[in-house]
Amino acid sequence: MNAPGDDYVAGQPGQPGQPGQPGLLDGPAKRASLLLVDDQPINIQALYRIFSSDYRMLMATSGAKALELCRDDPPDLVLLDVVMPEMDGHEVCRRLKSEEATRNIPVIFVTAHNEAAEETRGFEVGAVDFIAKPVNPATVRARVKTHITLKHQSDLLRQMVFIDGLTGVYNRRYFDEQLGVEWRRALRGAAPLALLMLDIDHFKRYNDRYGHQQGDDTLRQVARAIKTCLLRPGDLAARYGGEEFACILPGTDFEGALTVAERIEQGVRELQLPHADSETAAVVTLSLGLGLMQSKTGHAADPAALLALADAQLYRAKHEGRGRVCGAVLDEAGAC
């Protein structure tokens, strides 16, 4: 069977392709994920067999757990049982649809109810489709494939909204969202999370001397150089504002992040873009601040603390002469 998930990549936050290039799909492909929600393990096990070779399958045996999973690691589709103790499927769907972070996840009800009123109720709370138990494997495969495809396409459209028009890397809005997502993912997976803040040295003087058109061109070249230095599929580069950029490096330790930062610093220097009014060098250079969150102390802090740390390290790099990298690890108090 031709797996619908094979060429899918854009839906998962944190695993984007290469934004701003002709193929948004040219990053490493990631399988689409399906969340199965049912209070009966037997039902989950049976559905798992139908889909295990096509999708990444997540499961929850309660409504509360399903909501938690959707917030932490949004799946591309939810297959939701209606009758469950404590929180039923209708309530789960209603809550998913009422939250910004989860409202775009399509929900299909899988239920042994077979009355029209029941279906109407399901559509009213925001479901996209209905599948009757016991499921017909061919039907459920086809419907899931259809809705995953639709989700994929709308994700691509939404992703356009997250790209910086000038440089082709992600914009500030996407960066802010992803920092939160990656922060939670890192804590859950007990993995480190590195954040780089980057600033082009003496950029105002550059614009004053070479003009804004030349300045824009330099921003584009620097953005491209930054992106080239990020090698892992989960790494993300964004334009933070003006001549400032930011990189999120999930699962990267301090040494690793420092290596990436130094590679970027070197990479931009090697562009050999003349900057006659720079006090740092004869060419365009970057100052970089590195902040690292270690999962064992990260629980006591938040993404804003990591951002502040990376920012403080950027300031330090500027202060110590520019064209260099400074870094620090977030401690328990979340202080710099």
Added chain:
Amino acid sequence: MTEAARHGVDLAGALDRMDGNRRVYCRLLASFANDLSALPAQLDTLLQQGQQVDASRLMHTIKGLAATLGLKPLAQVAAAAETLLLGAEGPGRSAALADSVRAAAASAAQAVALLRDGLQDAPGVAAATGGMPDAEAAGDPVAKAAGLRDAVRELAVLLRSADMRAIDVFEHLQQAHAVRLRTVLQTVLQPLDEAMAALDFERALVHCQALAEEVGT
């Protein structure tokens, strides 16, 4: 198998829903057998307490499970009971209703037993459930121990993210490292096995971490 068909089992439909995986079907039948044995008492208690809605929900759940597993007659009786219990006549007919559910459950339990016997003998099931030749007897013990540590670590990651592949990794882990697990770690393995079967991944993670300590990660 023909015996089971006489009990109204839709074996082909059920296997189709498990992607033809007889081993999984067997395991789910075993799990449902436990539900079935508890069912009559559960229903009686709810009816005695006059909890019609909860009793109807119970019937709804049984209807869905029975239908998924191909136990059609029980699914039909449960469907009828689900509807009846919510109607005005529900309370007055609870005794007759409980009787018919009890009879259908007993017949389904027989069918399940027949199915399990029949499927155990089928090719592809016996090899994976018992009498597994121990693959780990051969090979480098150091590499083997490292392999077990890696598998346990992978299992923990999957459990933490509620990824169903944990089921497959756990099954493979049990098969590939049967000797070591059987001799040294049975006390740790048993509760992990139970938590996995119930899809209680949070509890499974706790036992998985205990296993990780045992194998020295």
